[in-house]
Amino acid sequence: MNNYKKWIVTKDDENHSISLILNRQDRMNVFDLESLDELVDLCERIDNDPSIWVVIVSGEGTHFSAGMDTDILKQITNVSEEDFRSNMRHMQECFDRFERLKKPTIAKIKGFCMGAGFMFSLCCDFRIASEKSVFCMPLVKLGLTVLMGTQRITRLTGIQRAKEIVLLAEKFNSEKALEYGLINRVVPPDQLDDAVKKLAEKFLRLAPRTIGITKQVIGQGAFLPIRDSEDLEIDLQASILDSADLREAMTSYLESKKPAFTGY
Incomplete structure (x- = not known):
């Protein structure tokens, strides 16, 4: 998985993890169209690889990501309305x-x-930040609204705080991000790698396919009526009744032994 221009991809077979590092250090890891398209390709390969149980994303060098490449922002606002809609939909997808x-x-x-780097982090299930991280949604200063999923902020923080973050476009620190519910944990810079590693290792003790369907239950079920969300739970659980890992999880739990999962 190393044939990518904008991502450094490292697979750790022993720990069943894959690391995706946005590699545009000279531009503070801003996203461009190629990095977005490569991300989609990576997603397809990751979802089809049963040996990968957890994904870690970061930015090469000093920064996670400073947003979207300004060249793209200039391009997408200098086209017809039809092309603008098409281009933005592709990026959002x-x-x-x-x-x-x-x-x-x-x-x-x-x-x-x-900016887009912030929105990308909100697409993750867990976010661990260094104490020295800086967060901001600066798009209104460029005359643009949030174009990569405003609701991701609103759903985590509520409407009032989302307005403060997006409309004022002010920088805020990790402690404020934690207070707002935008991240899970804040650690000193020298403890960041270890904190992420320890979190990733927790998934070695959990059945991968069960984690996958449970993630779907939470993500999709949150926007469904209760009866529909319960049907989703049943449907997804039924879809893995043939899973060897399901049987292994049940047996190891009842017998108080360490499970040996395979990803199947």
């Missing part, structure tokens, strides 16, 4: 695809986490 990954995802955040 790239993040949507990542959010739909069946594997748990962890954002390892340091430095700038802004």
Whole structure:
């Protein structure tokens, strides 16, 4: 999985994890169209690889991601309305695809986490940030609204705080992000790698396919009527009744022994 121009991809077979590092350090890891398209390709490969149980995303060098490449922002606002709609939909769908990954995802955040980079982190299931991280949604200063999923902020923080974050476009620190419910944990910079590693290792003790369907139950079920969400639970559980890992999880739990999962 190393044939990508904008991502450094490292697979750890022993720990069943894969690390995706946005590799545009010279531009503070801003997203461009190629990095988004490569992300979609990576998602397809990850979801089809049963040996990958957890995904860790970060940015090369000092920053997580400072947002979207300004060249793209200039291009998308200098086209017809039809092309603008088409281009934005394509970009949004790239993040949507990542959010739909069946594997748990962890954002390892340091430095700038802004704009599209901020929105990308919110597509992850877990977010651990260095104490020195800086968050911001600066798009209104460019005359643009949030174009990569405003609701991701609103659903986590509520309407009032979302307005404060988006309309004022001010920078805020990791402690404020934690207070707002935007991240799961804040750690000193020298403890960031270890904190992410320990979280990822927790998934070694859990059945991968069960984690995958449970992630779907939470993500999709949150927007369904209760009866429909309960039907979703039944349907997804029924879909893995043939799973060897399901039987292994049940047996190991009842016999108080360490499970040996395979991803199947």
